Amino acid sequence: MKARVTVMLKTGVLDPQGEAVRHALGGLxxxxxxxxxxxxxxxxxxxxxxxxxxxxxxxxxxxKLLANTVIESYRVEIL
Incomplete structure (x- = not known):
């Protein structure tokens, strides 16, 4: 059986990588x-x-490992 986990920073948590990508896209x-x-x-x-x-x-x-639940949320899909 396969599973897919999507981990994202929680709303309100600063996302510097996302901001860098947004800035780079603007530059392009x-x-x-x-x-x-x-x-x-x-x-x-x-x-x-x-x-x-x-x-x-x-x-x-x-x-326990895959997400830092203090600042990240996750979604589990069983495929």
Whole structure:
């Protein structure tokens, strides 16, 4: 079973990488970009075959390692 985790900074947390990308896009002529939030996508190949157990396991991984839950939020998709 495969899982995809999307990790993003929480709303209100400064995103300097996103701001750098927005600025660079403006420099390349893409003036209509008012904001950029940058995150990460993690894809996991799991041995678990039960969807509910797989989702619970991946959420535990996020809480312990994959996301800094103080400043980041995450979304888990079981594929």
């Amino acid at each position: 002529g893409f003036a209509g970009v008012n904001g950029v939030r940058q995150g990460k996508v993690i894809e996991l190949d799991l041995a678990e075959t039960d969807k509910a157990r797989a989702e619970a396991e991946v959420k535990a991984m996020c809480e």
